[in-house]
Amino acid sequence: MPWLIIICLVLAAATVPEKAAAQAASPAIAIIDGDTFEVNGKIVRLYGIDAPELGQFCFNGTKRYRCGYEAALTLTKLVGNGPVDCHPTPVDRDDDGQICSVGLIDLSEAMLRRGYATTLPSSLTVYRRAESEAKLSKLGIWRGDFVPPREWKAGHRLDAHGDQPRQACDIKGIVSDKNERVYLVNTDPEYANIDLDQVRGERLFCSDDEAELAGWRRWPKSAIQQRAAGAGKSSN
Numbered sequence: 001m002p003w004l005i006i007i008c009l010v011l012a013a014a015t016v017p018e019k020a021a022a023q024a025a026s027p028a029i030a031i032i033d034g035d036t037f038e039v040n041g042k043i044v045r046l047y048g049i050d051a052p053e054l055g056q057f058c059f060n061g062t063k064r065y066r067c068g069y070e071a072a073l074t075l076t077k078l079v080g081n082g083p084v085d086c087h088p089t090p091v092d093r094d095d096d097g098q099i100c101s102v103g104l105i106d107l108s109e110a111m112l113r114r115g116y117a118t119t120l121p122s123s124l125t126v127y128r129r130a131e132s133e134a135k136l137s138k139l140g141i142w143r144g145d146f147v148p149p150r151e152w153k154a155g156h157r158l159d160a161h162g163d164q165p166r167q168a169c170d171i172k173g174i175v176s177d178k179n180e181r182v183y184l185v186n187t188d189p190e191y192a193n194i195d196l197d198q199v200r201g202e203r204l205f206c207s208d209d210e211a212e213l214a215g216w217r218r219w220p221k222s223a224i225q226q227r228a229a230g231a232g233k234s235s236n
Contacts, residue, residue: 034071115140
């Protein structure tokens with residue numbers, strides 16, 4: 001075997017552990033909702049946009065659908081495995097969000113372009129253009145009626161459109177060993193592996209609003225991972 005080929009094979013083999021180490025060291029990214037995520041224990045909110053809340057419903061004609069979940073799933077797909085690069089913006093001091101990107105994709109602009117977010121008053125011109133294009137094309141939440149996310153958080157709701165399907169109550173409220181009450185949604189990777197324990201006071205909720213009013217909260221991620229690890233041990 002020529003020496004050049006041998007050297008190449010040795011170098012290639014040496015890079016495998018380095019790649020594995022780099023992958024292991026890559027920051028863990030967890031989507032909270034359509035405009036917020038956690039990376040390495042830090043909560044990051046996307047600058048210039050407002051996405052539907054997790055428990056928010058929108059209308060497509062006479063049919064109600066879970067636009068909050070669709071927004072979260074859209075951001076999940078955009079983020080992928082990252083890495084996500086974020087930096088604060090000096091554009092508006094009242095907006096504590098960050099401009100984040102994956103490669104060349106600006107996440108705020110991408111969410112607007114797909115129709116799963118609305119612009120905030122201080123949004124960049126390019127963001128407003130992306131929102132207008134999505135609205136014109138009737139993409140995402142623009143394909144029907146919806147309450148702006150900020151108004152939804154303030155308690156405003158749309159009137160019922162004809163016969164509506166029964167609201168799904170699949171938000172899992174769990175209790176950690178430290179008695180932390182947190183809730184999971186079906187976009188969380190641990191969701192399917194956690195069974196509720198009624199003895200611990202765990203239960204289902206129909207929306208994130210209902211869960212928070214009852215004293216549960218969306219985070220911390222550590223409590224969810226702890227509960228998932230405990231469920232894995234008990235099933236073995």
